[in-house]
Amino acid sequence: MIKAIIWKELLQYRRDGRILAVLFITLALGFAAAFNGWSMVESQQRERQAAVVSDRTTWDNQGKKNPHSAAHFSRYAFQPTSSLSVFDPGLTGFMGSAIWLEAHYRDPATLRSVEDAVEIQRFARLTPAWILQVFAPLLAILLVFAGIAAERERGTLRQVMSSGVPPQHLFVGKAIAALCIIALLAPSVVAAVALAANTHDEVGLPSVGLRLTCIVLAYMLYIGAFTFAAIGISARVAKSKTALVVLVGFWATSVIFVPRFATDVGSALSPAPAAADFEASLSAESSTPFWGGSEEAQQRRANVEAEVLERYGVDKIEDLPINYDGYLLQASEEFANGVFDRLYNELWGAYETQSDIVRLFSVVSPTLALGNISSALAGSDLYAHRHFADSAELFRRDFVKLLNEEMIQNGGQDGYGYMSDNDFWQQNPDFSYTPPSIGAVLSNIWVDILVLLGWAITAFLIASRGVRFSFKQEAMA
Amino acid sequence: MSVQAITAQEKRALKSEPMQLFLLVAFLLASLYAVLQGSAYRQAQVDVADSFTAAQEDRNTAWRDRLVAVENGTTAPEEDRWAGLAMDVSFPATISPGPLSDLAHGVSDVKPATSRVSLWRSVDRLFGNYQVQSPIDTAAGAFDLAFVIIFIMPLLMIALSYDVLSEDRELGRLGLLLSQPISVRQLVTARLKVRFGAVAAIVLIASLVGLFAGSAGQDIGTRLPFMGLWLLVAAAYFLLWTATIVWAISLNLKGETTALLLAGLWIVNGLVGPASLSAAAESLYPTPSRLAFLSEAREASAAAYKSQADIMQGMLLDHPDLTAENYSIPEYIRTAFLVTKTVDDSVVPVLSKFDDVQAERRRFLSKLQFAAPSVLTLQAFNLAAGTNLERHIAFEKSVRDFKQTIMESVEGKVLVGERLSLAEYDALPRYNTQNPSVSSVLGSVALPILFLLALSVFLGTIARSNLDKLQNHLRET
Numbered sequence: 001m002i003k004a005i006i007w008k009e010l011l012q013y014r015r016d017g018r019i020l021a022v023l024f025i026t027l028a029l030g031f032a033a034a035f036n037g038w039s040m041v042e043s044q045q046r047e048r049q050a051a052v053v054s055d056r057t058t059w060d061n062q063g064k065k066n067p068h069s070a071a072h073f074s075r076y077a078f079q080p081t082s083s084l085s086v087f088d089p090g091l092t093g094f095m096g097s098a099i100w101l102e103a104h105y106r107d108p109a110t111l112r113s114v115e116d117a118v119e120i121q122r123f124a125r126l127t128p129a130w131i132l133q134v135f136a137p138l139l140a141i142l143l144v145f146a147g148i149a150a151e152r153e154r155g156t157l158r159q160v161m162s163s164g165v166p167p168q169h170l171f172v173g174k175a176i177a178a179l180c181i182i183a184l185l186a187p188s189v190v191a192a193v194a195l196a197a198n199t200h201d202e203v204g205l206p207s208v209g210l211r212l213t214c215i216v217l218a219y220m221l222y223i224g225a226f227t228f229a230a231i232g233i234s235a236r237v238a239k240s241k242t243a244l245v246v247l248v249g250f251w252a253t254s255v256i257f258v259p260r261f262a263t264d265v266g267s268a269l270s271p272a273p274a275a276a277d278f279e280a281s282l283s284a285e286s287s288t289p290f291w292g293g294s295e296e297a298q299q300r301r302a303n304v305e306a307e308v309l310e311r312y313g314v315d316k317i318e319d320l321p322i323n324y325d326g327y328l329l330q331a332s333e334e335f336a337n338g339v340f341d342r343l344y345n346e347l348w349g350a351y352e353t354q355s356d357i358v359r360l361f362s363v364v365s366p367t368l369a370l371g372n373i374s375s376a377l378a379g380s381d382l383y384a385h386r387h388f389a390d391s392a393e394l395f396r397r398d399f400v401k402l403l404n405e406e407m408i409q410n411g412g413q414d415g416y417g418y419m420s421d422n423d424f425w426q427q428n429p430d431f432s433y434t435p436p437s438i439g440a441v442l443s444n445i446w447v448d449i450l451v452l453l454g455w456a457i458t459a460f461l462i463a464s465r466g467v468r469f470s471f472k473q474e475a476m477a
Numbered sequence: 478m479s480v481q482a483i484t485a486q487e488k489r490a491l492k493s494e495p496m497q498l499f500l501l502v503a504f505l506l507a508s509l510y511a512v513l514q515g516s517a518y519r520q521a522q523v524d525v526a527d528s529f530t531a532a533q534e535d536r537n538t539a540w541r542d543r544l545v546a547v548e549n550g551t552t553a554p555e556e557d558r559w560a561g562l563a564m565d566v567s568f569p570a571t572i573s574p575g576p577l578s579d580l581a582h583g584v585s586d587v588k589p590a591t592s593r594v595s596l597w598r599s600v601d602r603l604f605g606n607y608q609v610q611s612p613i614d615t616a617a618g619a620f621d622l623a624f625v626i627i628f629i630m631p632l633l634m635i636a637l638s639y640d641v642l643s644e645d646r647e648l649g650r651l652g653l654l655l656s657q658p659i660s661v662r663q664l665v666t667a668r669l670k671v672r673f674g675a676v677a678a679i680v681l682i683a684s685l686v687g688l689f690a691g692s693a694g695q696d697i698g699t700r701l702p703f704m705g706l707w708l709l710v711a712a713a714y715f716l717l718w719t720a721t722i723v724w725a726i727s728l729n730l731k732g733e734t735t736a737l738l739l740a741g742l743w744i745v746n747g748l749v750g751p752a753s754l755s756a757a758a759e760s761l762y763p764t765p766s767r768l769a770f771l772s773e774a775r776e777a778s779a780a781a782y783k784s785q786a787d788i789m790q791g792m793l794l795d796h797p798d799l800t801a802e803n804y805s806i807p808e809y810i811r812t813a814f815l816v817t818k819t820v821d822d823s824v825v826p827v828l829s830k831f832d833d834v835q836a837e838r839r840r841f842l843s844k845l846q847f848a849a850p851s852v853l854t855l856q857a858f859n860l861a862a863g864t865n866l867e868r869h870i871a872f873e874k875s876v877r878d879f880k881q882t883i884m885e886s887v888e889g890k891v892l893v894g895e896r897l898s899l900a901e902y903d904a905l906p907r908y909n910t911q912n913p914s915v916s917s918v919l920g921s922v923a924l925p926i927l928f929l930l931a932l933s934v935f936l937g938t939i940a941r942s943n944l945d946k947l948q949n950h951l952r953e954t
Contacts, residue, residue: 054772124752263617
């Protein structure tokens with residue numbers, strides 16, 4: 001019986017020009033989005049590769065220079081773009097792709113592609129994930145809004161009941177038929193994955209296959225939730241017209257309005273510091289208390305001097321077997337690192353609180369939960385960026401220390417006059433980055449997974465009970 | 478039933494029908510929320526600009542006081558050799574918040590708003606580390622009044638009106654209604670006047686609340702002309718949607734088909750159109766690689782550092798007047814100046830390329846924006862609000878030009894190692910913020926407004942003709 005219902009529904013869909021038109025447009029947009037995503041990721045990866053090479057070459061050939069001057073010039077860490085960003089670029093364009101690893105200062109990531117974007121890109125971005133998040137539910141609504149209500153309006157529900165079809169069979173048959181049509185969007189996703197495999201990902205995401213499987217499962221839950229909810233609403237309301245209006249209203253609210261509103265509330269309740277204030281705090285709190293003229297700063301430097309004189313058992317700086325300027329520079333770095341940790345933890349904390357506030361709204365918008373899951377698995381979310389930024393910062397500290405050590409150990413009494421040359425620069429290591437494991441990623445999104453699962457189960461129950469309810473109503477009528 | 482009776486009935490329904498009331502109250506709350514969050518946003522913009530300028534002015538005052546002390550003999554020149562150091566000249570440059578930035582944030586949340594123009598910074602670093610806004614917030618976009626008007630308002634209008642005629646027809650009441658001295662056109666007009674009147678009133682109230690709430694200390698009289706333009710744009714967009722809805726109603730389709738048609742238009746206008754246009758603009762006119770630009774700047778900096786002696790020699794050959802031997806100022810200052818100048822010379826052409834690409838994109842979009850009224854309206858709103866991309870790009874360029882002017886003015890003093898005199902310092906130009914003028918904004922938004930109005934008239938005329946035909950058809954049947 002279920003098979004018969006599926007065939008009947010599919011036949012009806014095939015005859016409905018509106019559905020074919022929406023399907024065709026969505027599919028075309030999906031392909032365009034996949035190509036657009038591939039083109040963007042491919043060019044970002046190519047540009048990154050070139051920048052990494054250029055950074056190394058420039059560093060290696062800077063000639064004679066004091067290691068501390070070199071530490072000011074320093075290196076850059078370039079964030080790799082994951083291949084799965086072809087499917088879901090997440091926050092990639094909004095977070096900066098290069099971090100300057102200079103001495104004395106922890107810089108935020110700069111060069112955000114959103115700054116080069118046209119104004120209207122803020123409305124909508126053509127990506128495969130966006131197409132599925134926005135248009136797949138709409139297609140589901142279009143397919144099933146009239147599913148039960150129209151049967152009742154036309155009087156065919158009574159016929160179905162009289163032929164002995166149980167409500168669950170009707171529900172399952174209609175749901176499967178609708179999902180089969182939505183599955184026709186799969187070629188655009190396959191295209192995105194195929195194109196993603198064709199990018200030059202230097203820093204491969206661990207467990208890409210598993211990530212991809214999880215992404216597919218998450219989108220299936222999401223689309224299933226909308227499909228079931230649409231059947232449920234269609235079964236509960238008197239007219240298909242009402243079902244359509246309610247469902248489109250719900251779609252617009254949960255897919256378009258709530259995500260924007262939620263982030264707005266999140267940033268109002270947990271604001272990030274103003275850029276100028278943050279920059280001023282970084283400089284003032286990391287540098288002045290060590291290098292400034294205050295009593296506290298002078299005492300701090302005196303303590304460093306006393307400690308190093310004691311360690312080497314000498315009375316005067318001039319008698320030290322090391323370069324004291326380099327030693328003092330390293331001491332200042334270690335002092336500043338604590339400040340950077342505190343200030344950046346506050347900054348990341350503000351972002352993460354925003355993210356948690358937004359997550360609360362996923363109770364009314366499954367799109368938010370899906371967006372978190374999708375971008376996290378694609379390696380393009382906030383966590384991925386923080387992981388990269390923190391890794392870059394650890395490298396910066398080691399790298400600056402390496403340069404200071406060069407000055408300390410080999411600079412003798414030359415102070416800032418000590419020079420290193422290309423032989424030394426060419427031995428210095430590169431920043432090497434390993435993205436987080438899938439276990440770490442999943443531990444950040446388990447709440448989103450539960451919420452999405454909750455949405456799918458609730459929608460399933462609404463649909464299942466709704467169809468039973470409509471059968472009872474019809475029997476009583 | 479007369480037109481007055483229909484109007485009175487509609488007014489009663491507005492107050493008593495729960496769904497209509499809920500939608501209107503929700504829209505009012507969303508509008509007021511948008512306005513109030515916008516006023517907080519604008520206040521924060523003003524505070525950031527003010528505190529930044531104040532901090533820079535304090536710094537400059539302290540710098541100037543030291544120079545005054547040397548010139549009037551309070552401090553001996555050898556006691557403060559850094560007083561009046563030309564290389565240390567710096568001035569604040571800020572872009573003033575747009576006159577209505579509270580109502581349409583535009584690109585003001587991702588573009589730099591302040592700069593400390595210092596000779597120590599090459600032009601690629603003039604704007605400091607401003608990229609600390611939350612990426613979550615930036616990616617979602619603002620929930621401002623422009624968003625509410627462009628996205629939520631049309632959907633509300635559709636929900637309130639899609640069955641304005643079809644419901645009566647489907648319930649078999651239309652014939653009865655039209656047996657009264659009232660035409661179809663009058664019936665539709667009377668009903669929409671009340672329903673859309675309520676929507677328009679909410680937009681007007683929200684805009685007026687915004688005018689006062691978002692002033693952030695600015696004179697209301699200054700904001701008023703821009704508000705006039707804003708309301709003209711909003712009115713034109715509102716009229717376009719009114720005409721579109723009346724046209725859809727006049728097609729005399731089933732209620733659900735009318736709703737589907739209008740929802741489809743809303744999606745194409747608000748989502749598919751902008752996403753496709755922005756993807757097309759960015760694919761056809763790709764910006765040069767920011768990473769390549771960064772590499773170029775670094776290579777130039779490293780090369781300049783290595784060949785500083787040659788650069789200095791070249792400079793002295795060009796300017797024999799700069800051979801004064803007053804090098805009480807450490808050499809690294811001249812080196813830094815020359816390196817920065819060389820980097821500037823190298824990166825300014827690349828930055829100009831970015832500007833050129835943006836200009837090409839804008840030219841492209843200025844033609845294609847007519848394909849999607851939402852794009853047209855957003856750009857017009859941003860223009861009226863002073864948060865458009867063009868203004869921000871012009872700000873960045875003007876800051877670069879300003880730095881060039883300052884650099885040329887003090888170049889000789891830096892190279893020779895002489896201090897600036899007080900008169901010379903006071904004669905240096907200061908950065909002047911460019912505010913958008915009402916006439917220039919009017920010139921830019923006039924065509925979009927006229928186009929929206931023309932499209933409204935076109936659709937309205939067709940709708941009128943359709944409704945008249947429907948009237949005749951109903952009379953005949």
